[in-house]
Amino acid sequence: MAHIHEKTDFTVAIFVVHNEKVLLIHHRKLDKWLPLGGDSGCLTHHRFGSRTRS
DSSP: OOOSBTTBOOEEEEOEEETTEEEOEEETTTTEEEOEEEEOOSEEEOTTSOEEEO
16 A cells, blocks of 8 residues: 555544434454544545545
8 A cells, every 4th residue: 555655654444324323333353333434535446446545
């Protein structure tokens, strides 16, 4: 993943709320339920198939 600066890395967490429910993803390694998100690059390919610009 490309980094904007060698000492700085940006991350993002997105909370999707619908009908008073929150979408969370189970992280297998951490064994925790977490919001969508991750490391932001200049141009990323979301695993659900959409292409997004950060």
